[in-house]
Amino acid sequence: MMLHPVLGVAGERRLLLGNEAVARGAIEGGVEVAASYPGTPASEILETLAEVAEEVGIYVEWSTNEMVAWEVAVGAAMCNKRSMASMKHIGVNWVIDPLMHSVLHGFNAGLLLVSCDDPSGHSSATEQDNRNLAYMAEIPILEPSDPQEAKDFTVEAIEISEELRVPVLLRLVTRVAHTRGDVVLGELRRESRKPEFHDDFYTKFVLKKGFAGPRVIPELHRILHEKLERAVKLAEKRKLNKVKGGGGELLIVSSGVAYSYVKEAIEDLGVEDKVTVLKVEMVHPFPAELLRELLRDHRRVLVLEEGEPYLEREVKLAAFDGKCTVEVHGKLSGKIGRVGELDPVEVRKAIAEMLGVEVEGEGPSIGELELRELTTPRVISFCPGCPHRAAFYALKKAINKVCKGKHLAIGDIGCYTMGMNPPLRVQQTVFCMGGSIGMACGAAHSGLDCPVIATAGDSTFFHACIPGLINAVYNKAKLLFHILDNEATAMTGFQPHPGTGKTAVGLEARKIKIEDVARACGAGFVEVVDPYDLKRCEEVFAKALRYEGVAVVITRRECAQLFLRKLRHKGLKPSLVVVDEELCKGCKVCINQFGCPAICWDQEKDKARVDPVLCIGCGVCIQVCPFNALKWGERR
Amino acid sequence: MKINIIVAGVGGQGNVTAAYLLGVAALEAGFNVRVADVYGLAQRGGAVVSHVRIGRVYSPLIGKREADVVVGLEPMEALRNAAKFVKREGVVLTNTYPIYPIEASVGEFQYPEIGKLLKAMKKLAKTVVAINAQRLANEAGLPIAANIAMLGALAALEVLPFTAQHMRSVVEKYIPRFKEENLKAFNLGFRACGEVLSHRDR
Numbered sequence: 001m002m003l004h005p006v007l008g009v010a011g012e013r014r015l016l017l018g019n020e021a022v023a024r025g026a027i028e029g030g031v032e033v034a035a036s037y038p039g040t041p042a043s044e045i046l047e048t049l050a051e052v053a054e055e056v057g058i059y060v061e062w063s064t065n066e067m068v069a070w071e072v073a074v075g076a077a078m079c080n081k082r083s084m085a086s087m088k089h090i091g092v093n094w095v096i097d098p099l100m101h102s103v104l105h106g107f108n109a110g111l112l113l114v115s116c117d118d119p120s121g122h123s124s125a126t127e128q129d130n131r132n133l134a135y136m137a138e139i140p141i142l143e144p145s146d147p148q149e150a151k152d153f154t155v156e157a158i159e160i161s162e163e164l165r166v167p168v169l170l171r172l173v174t175r176v177a178h179t180r181g182d183v184v185l186g187e188l189r190r191e192s193r194k195p196e197f198h199d200d201f202y203t204k205f206v207l208k209k210g211f212a213g214p215r216v217i218p219e220l221h222r223i224l225h226e227k228l229e230r231a232v233k234l235a236e237k238r239k240l241n242k243v244k245g246g247g248g249e250l251l252i253v254s255s256g257v258a259y260s261y262v263k264e265a266i267e268d269l270g271v272e273d274k275v276t277v278l279k280v281e282m283v284h285p286f287p288a289e290l291l292r293e294l295l296r297d298h299r300r301v302l303v304l305e306e307g308e309p310y311l312e313r314e315v316k317l318a319a320f321d322g323k324c325t326v327e328v329h330g331k332l333s334g335k336i337g338r339v340g341e342l343d344p345v346e347v348r349k350a351i352a353e354m355l356g357v358e359v360e361g362e363g364p365s366i367g368e369l370e371l372r373e374l375t376t377p378r379v380i381s382f383c384p385g386c387p388h389r390a391a392f393y394a395l396k397k398a399i400n401k402v403c404k405g406k407h408l409a410i411g412d413i414g415c416y417t418m419g420m421n422p423p424l425r426v427q428q429t430v431f432c433m434g435g436s437i438g439m440a441c442g443a444a445h446s447g448l449d450c451p452v453i454a455t456a457g458d459s460t461f462f463h464a465c466i467p468g469l470i471n472a473v474y475n476k477a478k479l480l481f482h483i484l485d486n487e488a489t490a491m492t493g494f495q496p497h498p499g500t501g502k503t504a505v506g507l508e509a510r511k512i513k514i515e516d517v518a519r520a521c522g523a524g525f526v527e528v529v530d531p532y533d534l535k536r537c538e539e540v541f542a543k544a545l546r547y548e549g550v551a552v553v554i555t556r557r558e559c560a561q562l563f564l565r566k567l568r569h570k571g572l573k574p575s576l577v578v579v580d581e582e583l584c585k586g587c588k589v590c591i592n593q594f595g596c597p598a599i600c601w602d603q604e605k606d607k608a609r610v611d612p613v614l615c616i617g618c619g620v621c622i623q624v625c626p627f628n629a630l631k632w633g634e635r636r
Numbered sequence: 637m638k639i640n641i642i643v644a645g646v647g648g649q650g651n652v653t654a655a656y657l658l659g660v661a662a663l664e665a666g667f668n669v670r671v672a673d674v675y676g677l678a679q680r681g682g683a684v685v686s687h688v689r690i691g692r693v694y695s696p697l698i699g700k701r702e703a704d705v706v707v708g709l710e711p712m713e714a715l716r717n718a719a720k721f722v723k724r725e726g727v728v729l730t731n732t733y734p735i736y737p738i739e740a741s742v743g744e745f746q747y748p749e750i751g752k753l754l755k756a757m758k759k760l761a762k763t764v765v766a767i768n769a770q771r772l773a774n775e776a777g778l779p780i781a782a783n784i785a786m787l788g789a790l791a792a793l794e795v796l797p798f799t800a801q802h803m804r805s806v807v808e809k810y811i812p813r814f815k816e817e818n819l820k821a822f823n824l825g826f827r828a829c830g831e832v833l834s835h836r837d838r
């Protein structure tokens with residue numbers, strides 16, 4: 001066995017993913033408790049820590065959701081353990097409430113919140129910039145520009161948090177979290193601290209003045225502001241925020257991955273002596289004094305950052321306060337695009353333009369038309385054998401039968417969201433995790449004259465659906481809640497959750513059954529069905545759609561990817577379906593209504609054909625074909 | 637010195653592994669490296685693109701038309717990415733074995749003949765090398781090793797700042813299973829590319 005890449009010795013160079021580098025930084029920084037909920041592009045941080053937890057002697061968990069993950073981290077910090085919670089950007093939306101409270105306390109141990117933002121929404125439905133959330137919470141923010149800094153700043157952030165007794169946000173973006181780079185490892189820290197309860201809030205307030213009210217809260221708030229003032233000095237002491245190069249009248253202010261584009265562009269353009277760069281590493285609190293000093297010799301500023309014009313506003317504020325007359329360019333001025341992620345070419349062009357330097361144009365390309373004719377985008381769909389496809393196929397048939405296809409289905413986030421795509425097109429809309437059931441309550445009470453359906457996955461159910469389900473029962477909504485249980489958090493990489501009976505480090509845990517929870521929440525109709533059994537599924541859905549109350553249908557079958565992995569692990573091959581060409585009438589139901597990617601159209605024969613490489617032998621299509629042309633075959 | 641390589645394919649083809657191995661080889665040869673993978677839901681048949689940058693590099697991304705090499709594990713992906721990334725003076729190295737998108741399975745899109753795809757690639761880059769890496773992987777006894785055959789082919793192009801032998805040893809060291817088959821795929825890819833190049837030179 002090779003040593004895990006994040007466990008190398010100090011001084012070694014390793015190729016690490018930004019997220020792996022954060023995990024290494026956590027170990028170097030003495031983090032003893034780490035919690036998270038899966039989400040791209042953040043999952044590898046906890047996955048990596050889980051892989052080495054036993055060896056390093058730290059506690060890690062997949063929590064039921066991000067709010068709980070943050071609370072776990074806070075609870076551990078309160079007991080003297082350096083701790084952290086990591087998540088994708090929208091996970092932080094869940095953390096806001098406990099975060100806003102935790103900033104007013106003070107612990108003996110460092111406490112870190114890691115947010116992986118996803119500009120352009122490569123794997124998300126919002127582009128939010130969480131520097132704005134941390135600004136609202138009034139906590140320090142560090143922003144690394146590459147995997148090396150992702151590691152180094154994790155250590156810095158933990159130490160700063162401990163020194164100031166306030167949580168710190170480490171803000172990554174997709175291009176740092178999901179970039180591999182050469183990282184020089186630092187010293188590992190393996191001391192275990194004695195657990196001990198301490199909270200400044202308790203010793204300084206609860207014991208002396210009570211725990212709330214105007215006698216206490218403004219005072220806590222004032223202390224937070226004091227901590228932020230100290231943060232500015234601490235950044236200076238630790239040499240965060242750097243001034244590079246010098247000369248010329250142009251000042252570039254940059255942070256995070258944008259700085260890596262800036263650095264490369266300046267070298268490419270050969271303009272090192274024509275610009276000064278302020279690389280902001282602690283973006284909040286902003287180094288306003290440092291900026292004002294630089295503004296004495298610079299009349300024009302270009303701000304390059306990933307996400308919202310966060311630094312740009314800070315630059316303008318600082319310039320205004322210092323009565324400096326400067327031109328400030330960036331996203332607000334229109335020099336840089338306001339939405340989507342930055343592009344290295346756009347950054348280089350902007351710098352060149354500000355300096356009046358020529359840049360070379362691109363080489364000749366082929367025409368759009370030619371390209372469109374020769375290529376087509378690859379739409380994603382459920383995998384061959386996916387239980388979700390079968391479940392939605394049956395649900396759709398039941399909807400057609402019971403209410404002539406008229407319905408409103410509100411979807412949720414997971415692989416099952418693809419049920420919105422053709423050919424199934426079951427859900428009409430989708431919001432955030434757990435949103436479906438609550439919104440379905442509102443739709444059900446709106447008087448809409450058709451059945452209302454909420455869909456959710458198993459991981460989503462545990463994450464966010466339980467209050468919504470209780471609400472539906474309590475407030476007498478009539479709706480169908482369809483839970484697609486594939487025994488995994490599939491979309492983000494098959495992580496375990498409370499329904500799987502496994503913990504993050506692979507220990508056995510008590511399996512929590514969704515049907516037990518649903519019954520305990522008071523749902524009057526609760527059924528569990530195997531989605532591969534289309535007939536039975538359709539019957540249950542039909543009954544549920546007619547039910548006068550909250551009906552919960554759980555379709556349960558393991559994710560096809562996990563099934564395949566286990567099969568291959570055992571050295572076995574899946575079964576195979578073949579087409580009986582005599583019987584195939586060319587109706588295309590298997591393709592146009594069911595849509596399994598393993599079934600394709602043989603243009604020459606005008607018949608369906610099963611691709612044996614893709615087919616996993618679920619056999620559901622056998623039930624779909626009206627002419628019995630799909631049948632079991634033999635693998636050679 | 638700065639080398640930009642795009643590795644493009646379809647989820648499940650081992651795109652990310654190929655890019656990772658390239659990155660490790662560069663790191664172990666003493667260079668700075670950036671490898672950025674761009675994928676949505678890769679196991680669900682989507683397109684995957686990895687940006688591999690070696691040398692004096694800081695940015696994780698390769699700019700438009702700034703790649704020295706585009707390695708296509710699948711021909712349509714090779715063209716799509718060549719159009720976006722390859723330099724006029726650059727190389728497109730492509731597998732000729734297609735993976736049909738759903739529209740093609742359904743019959744809504746006619747997957748182009750390979751010759752047409754190659755012709756378009758030739759308009760974009762000075763050098764285009766096409767090999768059937770899938771056939772080579774099958775020949776090596778490991779159908780999922782087409783990505784490794786393509787790495788072998790890339791090593792034969794003599795654009796990497798390290799030797800083919802070094803690349804080969806990294807494949808050997810970092811691929812835990814089916815070592816023999818993977819190395820065979822690598823060698824077959826290396827040879828196939830070498831043959832294409834020698835024909836061209838004549």
Ligand SMILES: Cc1ncc(C[n+]2csc(CCOP(=O)(O)OP(=O)(O)O)c2C)c(N)n1
Pocket residue numbers: 037038039040066088090091094413414415416433456457458459460461484486488489490491492
């Ligand atoms: C607040 C929040 N956290 C995390 C995510 C990332 N995320 C997207 S899909 C998904 C998986 C949901 O799993 P499950 O409900 O079991 O559905 P499956 O993908 O298995 O079908 C997660 C965690 C998110 N979108 N929002």
Ligand code: SF4
Pocket residue numbers: 381382383384385386387388415416486490491559560561562679680
């Ligand atoms: S990963 Fe699993 S749940 Fe997701 S589409 Fe594939 S089979 Fe379905």
